[in-house]
Amino acid sequence: MSNNRFGQDAALIALDKFRTGKIDRRGFMTAMAGLGLAVAFRPGRASAAVSEIVVCNWGGAALEAFQKAYGAPFKAKSGIEVVVDGTGPATGAIRAMVDSKNVTWDATDGGMTDAVVLGKGGYVEPIDYSIVDKSLVGEGLAAEFGICNYTYSNVLAYDAKKVGATAPSSWNDFFDLEKFPGKRTMCKWIQGQLEAVLLADGVKPEEIYPLDVDRAFKKLEPLLPHLIFWESGAQSQQLFRDGEVVMGNIWHTRANLLRKENPDYTWTWNQNLMFASAWSVPKGNPAGKKVFDFINSSMDPEGQVTLLRIMGNGPSNPKALALMTAEDKAVYSLAPENAKTGLPISAQYYADNEAELQNKFLDFISR
């Protein structure tokens, strides 16, 4: 590729235009991709005036929601455009980008565990707490390589029409096939699955970690024939709509969407499993330090409540609680009455064990 002089020259022209601000980064990357040179050239970070922040999330409705909750307020404050890319920042995708030195994302929306894993591997920048105000988020939500942008929970959701007079109220009931016959659904991805099993088996919440995997598998084995495993949120929702399952361990955001379309579907906050999602910054991100201004801005309670109202993703800034209506609080996993019996998922535990555990789990459920 090094002997394609014309192509290189065309790329240089584009690079120049980009540096002097005549085209934005997206136009630049499009031009580079057109020339097949995206990897060969990267704008010098120091000289590039930052004209946009590229945020990568998981797409769908979250594209617009992130724009409204985080993008618009930041644009109003700083004049910098926020572009939301819904490709999905899987840890593997971030690693591939960093390895190939072709990073196009500034902030990625992943789990707190991903932040720890990526930090350990050296794929993300540490959060610059001289710019980002740590005290904006609740306790335990600011880590070296990730700061919580929103929270969510795995909850026990059920179909009120199918479970009979008494509704299931704990993970115990999830295992009670006599009182609640019918199929259940659990997630194929390990986080938040075995916790529910162990709680049902009587393990005290404070003794959940490290997970007793053998004990959990033993408890889960008899239930396997009655389980369907979901892998995407949409699928978990569909299983309820189709009447395939009577209850399931699903994200509260999906349970909320289900309840909105039909009040027969509902959930209990009892023993919910609380997750922190986090912003991470891939190493060599195009906007450089500027991204931390964006991250700091995304902690504003107003934007976070906006996100809660659109998607159900809970604020990480406790001040947001003051802005909430009763209706908002009903879908917020950190509202005091909902969080009472909640179990926080340990990001550190999964950062150390997830790969092995995930493989064990897949092997176990497919036996």
Add this chain to the structure above:
Amino acid sequence: MTSFQRWAFCLTVPAALLTLCLYVLPILQVLALSFTEPTLGFGNYVALFHNAAIGRVVRTTVIVSAVTTVLTIVMSYAVAFALVHMPPAPRRVALFMVMVPFWISVLVRAFAWITILRRNGVLNSALVGSGAVSEPLELVYNQFGVIVGMVHYMMPFAIMLLYANLSEIDLRIIQAARSLGARPVTIFFRVWLPLSVPGLAIAGLFIVIFSLGFLVTPAILGAGRVLMVAEYISVQISSTLRWGVATALSTMLLLVVGILVALAMRSPALRAAFEGGRK
């Protein structure tokens, strides 16, 4: 080579170069990871053979692929055989029907099968409603559902391959057999079947190779209960970041497919199929 043949050969050079640069080299790069991730050496390959879980994944893959191939070939042969014997007008309609699934995305087809096969689905409702069964059958989220989805995906390919082969069979041979007093069953087993071996071989090979690396259909219709090699590799790449194991397994898959093709090419039937156009 005549000068025309040289020219013809030159026409393939751009495509070959493109394949080499954009396909073969990147693949080799990825496969090289299996020797360098996380440490230099054969560690990943040794681990493959000592991991019971991977063993089970491989067994599932082999069983599902084998059953899929056999069912696909048998049913596709029946369809292709019928196609060959149809008058031209209905044949055009039938060929069109065979091609329709081709144009529908594999994802849509997988979800359509769920709609048909699930507990409250089309099929179970009909079965329970008509009193044929008292309880809905477990038709999906298991190996059965995966195989149904895969066979449906593969059949158009197999039908086209078999149809191409069967329509080349000289019908005068059949007339000759008939004039010598052979009954239809005899004609089928002693004339049609032996002459379709090249088509069966190439369709079979194609389906086996395709099945071994199938990702979408098993993931959706298996819903976690049927774990095949491709999905396992995908999880190791994108979720658990065990690229060493993933690339080692990919290398093995590629190797197995390569060996299958090499073995198959040794058989006269398959060579005939590949060289069919050169009569």
